[in-house]
Amino acid sequence: MANKFDDFINLIFHTKLKYGIFTLIAILISGIIYFKDFGSSSNIDKSNNYSIESNQISSNSEITNNSVSHESLQSNVVYVDIKGQVKKPGVYKLSSTLRVDDAIRLAGGFTKDANRNNVNLAQKLTDQMVILVEDEDDSKVSSNSNVAGKSSDKININTADANQLTSISGIGDKKANKIIDYRNQNGLFSSLDDLKNVDGFGDKTVEKLKEYLFT
Known part of the structure; x- marks a missing residue:
């Protein structure tokens, strides 16, 4: 009878021991799985945060570069x-x-x-x-403003021919012909200011030519 009781006690002890071992193993496995998942989640979050920060830095860099480029272009x-x-x-x-x-x-x-x-x-x-x-002729007049011209005496604009007109600094062949054509079409010049009506003779040119011409 005593032997049967001892066998019964041993059976209960071994059964509890087995369940305890199984329970401990289950807890350990659950813990390993939990910490593994937690670690992966943390790495993903860190990776996402790093990606977001990198994108922000890249965007800020592009904005800065564009601003500098725009300022350089404006300058x-x-x-x-x-x-x-x-x-x-x-x-x-x-x-x-x-x-x-x-x-x-x-x-x-x-x-x-x-x-x-x-x-x-x-x-x-x-x-x-x-x-x-x-103007080419204006430049000639300007560069020779202290010279009396190619002719020592003033020339009558109403009687001068092309050779006489071109002897004056500031009047080339083209302008001399324009003066003669204007005179033939419109009559004599009443004053030297009428020269302003001839193509190519501005206020500045006419004022300087008054030193060499008369009506």
Whole structure:
């Protein structure tokens, strides 16, 4: 009887031991799975956060680069006033890297009456720059303003022929012929101011020619 009781006790002990071991193993496995999932989730969150931060840094960098590029572009822009004997005079918005030669080309180029000798085509453009291309005959008058002209005496504009007119600084063959044509079509000049009605004679030119002509 005592032996049976001992066997019964041993059976209960071994059964509880087995269940205890199984329970412990189950707890350990559950713990391993939990911590593994938690670690993976943390890594994913960190990866997502890093990706978001990287995108933000990249976006900020692009914005900064675009701003710098825009400011650089604006700082390279200059406004140039092109006047005189060019085909399309006016104010032009240009790059400061260009030269006077480029500006004149953009303004249509020189007219046939332009004096190119007084223009520095190699000069770099600056903001608020004025490029004045003078008339070829106006330049002659200007450069010889202290000279009495090719003739020592004043010439009557109403009787002068082409040779006499071209002897005056500032009047070439073309302008001499224009004076004669105007005189033939409209009669004698009543005053030298009538020269302003002839193509190619502006106020500045007429004032200087008064030193050499009379009516």
